[in-house]
Each structure stands twice: as structure tokens, then as C-alpha cells.
Amino acid sequence: xxxxxxxxxxxxxxxxxxxxxxxxxxxxxxxxxxxxxxxxxxxxxxxxxxxxxxxxxxxxxxxxxxxxxxxxxxxxxxxxxxxxxxxxxxxxxxxxxxxxxxxxxxxxxxxxxxxxxxxxxxxxxxxxxxxxxxxxxxxxxxxxxxxxxxxxxxxxxxxxxxxxxxxxxxxxxxxxxxxxxxxxxxxxxxxxxxxxxxx
Amino acid sequence: xxxxxxxxxxxxxxxxxxxxxxxxxxxxxxxxxxxxxxxxxxxxxxxxxxxxxxxxxxxxxxxxxxxxxxxxxxxxxxxxxxxxxxxxxxxxxxxxxxxxxxxxxxxxxxxxxxxxxxxxxxxxxxxxxxxxxxxxxxxxxxxxxxxxxxxxxxxxxxxxxxxxxxxxxxxxxxxxxxxxxxxxxxxxxxxx
Numbered sequence: 001x002x003x004x005x006x007x008x009x010x011x012x013x014x015x016x017x018x019x020x021x022x023x024x025x026x027x028x029x030x031x032x033x034x035x036x037x038x039x040x041x042x043x044x045x046x047x048x049x050x051x052x053x054x055x056x057x058x059x060x061x062x063x064x065x066x067x068x069x070x071x072x073x074x075x076x077x078x079x080x081x082x083x084x085x086x087x088x089x090x091x092x093x094x095x096x097x098x099x100x101x102x103x104x105x106x107x108x109x110x111x112x113x114x115x116x117x118x119x120x121x122x123x124x125x126x127x128x129x130x131x132x133x134x135x136x137x138x139x140x141x142x143x144x145x146x147x148x149x150x151x152x153x154x155x156x157x158x159x160x161x162x163x164x165x166x167x168x169x170x171x172x173x174x175x176x177x178x179x180x181x182x183x184x185x186x187x188x189x190x191x192x193x194x195x196x197x198x199x
Numbered sequence: 200x201x202x203x204x205x206x207x208x209x210x211x212x213x214x215x216x217x218x219x220x221x222x223x224x225x226x227x228x229x230x231x232x233x234x235x236x237x238x239x240x241x242x243x244x245x246x247x248x249x250x251x252x253x254x255x256x257x258x259x260x261x262x263x264x265x266x267x268x269x270x271x272x273x274x275x276x277x278x279x280x281x282x283x284x285x286x287x288x289x290x291x292x293x294x295x296x297x298x299x300x301x302x303x304x305x306x307x308x309x310x311x312x313x314x315x316x317x318x319x320x321x322x323x324x325x326x327x328x329x330x331x332x333x334x335x336x337x338x339x340x341x342x343x344x345x346x347x348x349x350x351x352x353x354x355x356x357x358x359x360x361x362x363x364x365x366x367x368x369x370x371x372x373x374x375x376x377x378x379x380x381x382x383x384x385x386x387x388x389x390x391x
Contacts, residue, residue, distance in 0.1 A: 009205060013212040020217025025225065028256040035259035063263035063273075065365055066314055066322045067304045092302055092367060094270045102258045107270040109368050111301060155264050159302065159367075161328055 029101035036061055037100050040072055040153055047082075049073040049156075049178040051170060061155075068157040069169040073178035076151045081127055083138060083181035084154060086118030089172045092159040097122060099149040106145045114141055118156070121181060124148045130183040138181070154178070225256045236382040238282070239274040239364065271300070271367040277359075279385040287315070287344070287357050289390035294339035295383035301368035302327045307342070307352065310359045317353035325352050338383075344391075 032038065039061070044050050051071045052061065064070065075082040084095070094109035095118060110116050119142030123131060128146050131139055156176065160169040234241045242254055258264070266273055278284050279291060287309075297303050307315040307323040315323040325340060330350050332338045341347035344354055354360070362385070 009209050013209045013216065016210065016213025017216035017220065020214055021221040021224070024218065024221035025252050025256050028225070029252075029259050032256075032259040034262050036262050036264045039262055061264050062261050062312065065304055066306060066324050067326050094367065096264070096266070096270055098264065101255060102264065103255055104270075109270060109301075111368055161326060 029103075036102050037074075037098070037151075037153060040074055044072060044074050046074045046076045046079065046151075047178055047180050049084075049173070049176045051173045065157070067159060067161065069160050069166070069173060071156040071158075071173040071176060072153055073156070073176070074151070074153045075122065075178075075180070077124065077149065080180035080182040081121060081123040082154070082178065083142070084118060084120040084176065084178045085138075085142070086156075086176040087172065088116050089158070089168070091161070091165065091169070091172075093118070093157060093172075095120060095154055095156045097145060097147070097152060097154050099147070099152040105147050105149065105152065106143075108143055112143075114143060117141065118176065119143060120145065120154070122147055122152075123181070123183070127183055134183050136184060224253055225260055234272075234274075234380070236274070236380055237280050238276040238278050238385055239382045240276070241272050241274040243272060266365065266367075271365055272369055273363055273365045274382060275361055275363045276385060277361045279387045281387065283387060285360050285362065285385070286390070287354055287360050290341065290343040290345075290347075290388035292339055292341055292386045292388060293352075293362070293383045294337065294386070296337050296381050297327070297364065297383065298366060298369055298380045300327075300366035303364055303366045305340070305352070305362060305364045307354055308361050308363060309356070315354050315356060315360055317355050321353075323352060323354045325350065340383075341388075343388075 029035070049071055050073075051069065061070070073082070073084060089110075092110050094107060096104055097106040097120070099105055106122075108118075108120065113119065119138075121131075121139060121142045121144045123144065123146060125146055125148060128144065131144065156173070158169045158172055160166055234243065242251070276285070285291070293305070304326040305324060309315050317323045323342075330338050330340065338350060340350040340352050342352040342354060346353075364382070
């Protein structure tokens with residue numbers, strides 16, 4: 001009798017342990033304060049692209065590849081979508097869009113980008129519809145990512161194979177623009193000849 | 200025993216057990232989708248739709264930004280191909296092939312996850328563009344504290360280390376391909 005009782009208690013403890021285990025794992029992304037997004041949020045204003053030191057005592061992120069220069073842009077949906085643009089550079093780069101929990105939403109690199117240029121628009125599903133209607137010029141040279149996250153960040157990595165590349169990688173990062181983006185009404189400055197509605 | 204005491208013990212055991220096991224699982228998260236090739240382990244950080252909660256929790260706890268699967272894949276090795284722990288006091292040959300990728304980097308990290316420096320400010324690392332290969336495309340990199348002919352990956356200091364080989368823009372799309380991937384072997388040479 002007592003043996004069954006102990007087994008029953010042990011089973012109860014085990015089930016409770018399982019619930020606690022799953023809760024912790026699933027709640028950490030929501031309540032964690034040491035994650036990359038929290039660290040970046042404390043240091044970097046939204047919609048300002050900043051180069052971040054990869055190594056040394058003031059390194060912001062862990063798991064940094066010393067062959068790369070890193071830049072981060074944080075975005076908040078409350079201020080609109082995100083438009084990120086950069087020039088062409090001969091070296092390899094890659095950009096990752098992550099949400100607040102650090103989950104990868106999208107990744108592109110110099111090979112998959114349009115004409116090798118960084119062009120990235122992040123919009124929610126409603127704005128995407130508006131974008132399709134308006135068809136602004138920005139959207140032609142940018143990869144459009146649909147995501148309904150409230151906030152997130154983009155990590156840009158640029159390969160600097162040796163020290164002679166440091167300067168070029170840094171100047172590339174300095175020219176990256178990262179700004180809030182709203183789909184505007186059909187552009188007034190460049191009135192295109194009216195096309196009859198087709199279909 | 201009084202029922203209230205039993206409930207208390209069961210509750211404490213449950214909380215403690217759940218907490219410890221969660222902490223351990225996150226710390227050692229390799230997820231269920233970890234790829235093991237010889238001594239190398241990679242945790243593919245898949246897209247938002249199918250992501251491993253342990254891998255996410257680990258990146259949150261560590262404050263790291265993992266490579267997305269479309270971006271690349273990071274393999275880490277903590278032991279040589281025989282299974283012995285990697286030590287800076289030994290010489291190693293890293294030889295073979297890497298899966299097809301636009302480029303890869305190989306970095307030596309010490310036990311506290313900081314890059315090892317061969318000289319102050321000089322990180323012990325190499326990348327695909329700097330490695331001289333044999334006729335068949337394979338390569339051999341000698342990791343040592345002393346100068347070596349060929350591809351020499353200079354290190355310094357002592358203690359354990361681990362290697363991280365990051366493949367960028369790798370043409371790896373599905374798990375089926377991952378099974379046939381080949382990674383270099385890590386062979387221990389003489390130790391001091």
C-alpha cells in the first residue's frame with residue numbers, strides 16, 4: 001500500500017516537473033532579459049543602424065565570427081515598417097531579420113539579394129497589400145518580407161577576410177540606411193502616365 | 200506523514216526537478232534536429248515556423264544571434280575524431296573536405312568561448328579563401344603553437360579549446376542532404 005502511495009507521489013512530482021520544465025523553456029524567450037534583442041534595445045535606438053564591436057570587452061553579442069564586421073538595426077512596428085538599403089560591395093555579406101525572441105524570420109545575402117545590393121522591406125500583412133497596390137519604386141529593388149512581429153532587429157554581417165578589408169567593411173556599414181517605412185500614396189513627385197486599368 | 204507535508208514535498212520536488220532539467224537541457228541544447236558528423240555538431244536554426252524551443256531558449260540565455268539556415272550553418276567540435284578533448288598543448292591536423300558553401304571560416308575558441316589569440320590582437324582563425332588545397336580540393340590545416348609548413352593555424356596558451364566551422368551560404372536545404380555531408384577529420388599529433 002505505502003509503496004503504491006510513494007510511487008503515486010513520485011509520479012505527481014514527475015508530472016509537475018514536466019510542466020515546470022516545459023513552462024521554463026517556453027517562457028524564457030518572452031521573459032528573458034539577457035537575450036540579444038534586450039541587449040541591443042538597451043544600447044541602440046530604433047531605426048538607427050550601428051556598427052557593433054565584435055570582440056573585446058564591449059562586445060555586445062556572443063557567438064561572433066571574427067572574420068565579419070557586424071551592424072545592427074532595430075525596428076519597432078509602432079513606427080511603421082522597415083526599409084533597409086545599402087550599396088554594392090565586392091565582399092560577402094548577409095543580413096538576418098530576427099524577432100524579439102531572436103527567432104530568425106528571414107535571411108538574405110549578397111548572392112540572393114537583388115543585384116547584389118542590400119534592399120529589404122519588412123511589413124505586416126496589411127501593409128503588404130497596400131504595397132502591392134501602390135507599387136512604389138523602393139519595392140522594385142528590395143526584397144519584401146511579410147511579418148507581423150511587433151519589433152525585431154536585423155543583423156548585418158560583412159566579411160572582412162583580412163585587415164586590409166577593415167576600412168571598406170566599416171565604410172560599407174556606415175552607408176547602410178535603416179529607416180521606418182510606410183507605404184505612401186502613389187508618389188506625387190513623379191506622375192506616371194495614367195494607365196487604363198487592366199483586367 | 201501529514202498530507203500537507205506530502206504535498207509540499209511533491210511540489211518542491213517537482214519545481215526543483217523541472218527547473219534543474221530545464222536549465223540543463225537549455226545549457227546543453229543541441230535540440231532534436233542537431234546534426235552530428237564525426238566530432239562536429241551543428242544545430243540548424245530553422246525558420247520561424249519550425250524552430251526548436253530549446254535552441255531559442257539557449258540563444259536567449261546566451262545572448263547570441265545564431266545563423267539562420269538560409270544564411271549558413273555553424274559546426275562546433277569539442278573533441279578530435281577519436282573522441283579525446285581538444286587541448287591547446289597538442290598539435291592537430293584538420294583535414295578533408297567541407298560541404299559546398301560560398302565560404303567558410305574556422306575559429307579556435309577557448310573554454311570560456313572567447314577566440315584564442317596566437318598573439319595579442321591576432322585571432323587564431325582561418326577561412327576558405329586563405330587555405331591552400333590539394334589537387335582534389337581537399338586541404339590540411341595544422342593547428343599548433345609552433346610554426347608548421349602548409350596551412351598553419353597558430354594558437355597559443357594552454358587548456359581546452361573548441362573549433363567552430365561556419366559555413367556561409369551553404370547549399371544545404373533539407374535534412375536529407377545533411378546526412379551525406381562530409382566534414383574534415385581532426386587528428387591529434389604530438390602533445391607537449
